[in-house]
Amino acid sequence: MDKWKGKVALVSGSSTGIGANITKALANSGLTVIGLGRRVEAIQDLTNQIQSGKIIAKKCDVTNETEVLEVFKWIKDTFGHLNVFVNNAGVIKSDLLLESKTEDFKSTFDVNVISACVCIRESVKLIKANGSFGHIIVINSVLGHRIPDLPVPLFNVYPASKFALTAITQTVRQELAFQQANIKLTSISPGMVNTEFLTAYDSSFCAGLPRLKCDDVTAAVLYALSTSEQTQVEEVILQAVPEYC
Structure with missing residues (x-):
């Protein structure tokens, strides 16, 4: 990770869970990390856990393109470029598709798909402005590859x-x-991770199911970033081993 020391990173959805964990790890690796989220106070609290690097909290609703573009303009005006972008923001609605409201469909795609496209597009522009190298990490899901059969x-x-x-x-x-x-x-697709994300479900739904830790996902991010210039990690799929959970 030495090549990233002093570089600039952006992490969306960094106020809690996987995003917060990645934000702290990147900062402790010597990067200046801009953390995006609606709960900006939670991002600011992360600075107490940083030994090196820096975290800058920016309040932003990733579904509001005006706010997103303002953040990227601020990064360009402040730093002139970007080196790393981690697209982590995501949302899930715990209900049957056949019984859901149309607004739930739209809000899910606005966060998980449309905002990702906008942020990746703008990140590429800023990384290119750097004139050297960059890395985009997309926090995906095993559910983006296969859908398991579950009773509910x-x-x-x-x-x-x-x-x-x-x-x-x-x-x-x-x-x-x-x-x-x-x-x-790099796309990183974890299985179920033990975060606040699971509060969308009744506790009985997740009971007994193996879960990863945020550290597991962050380790995959750091691994992908640490690879040599001629190596690209395209996809990482993570699953918890039941007997260790």
Whole structure:
């Protein structure tokens, strides 16, 4: 991770869970990390756990394109470029698709798909402005690759949004190669992770199911970032081992 010391990173959804964990790890690796989230106070609290690097909290609703573009303009005006972007913001609605409101479908795709496209697009622009190298990390899900059979399938349109994210990362990776951009793109797809994200479900739904820790996902992010220049980690799929959970 030495090559990233002093560089600039942006993490969406960094106020809690996986995003907060990644934000702290990147800062402790010597990066200046801009953390995006609606609960800006929670991001500011992360600074107490930093031994090196820096965390800058920016309040932002990723579904509001005006706010997103303002953040990227601020990064450009302040730093002139960006080196790392971690697309972590996500939402899930715990209900049957057939019994959900249309607004739930739209809000899920706004956060998980549309905001990802906007942030990745703007990140590529700023990374290119750096003129050297960059890395985009997309926090995806195993539900973006396969949908398991469960007694109560309360996934709603979340898997559909993550399948879309899988396609988006593959499309962007091909576009970056076509443009000969010196930017890597890694999709990290964890299974169930023990975070506040699970509060969307009744506790009985998750009881007994193996869960990863935030540290497991963060370790995958750091691994992808630490690879040599000629190595691109395209996809990482993480699952918890039941007997260790």
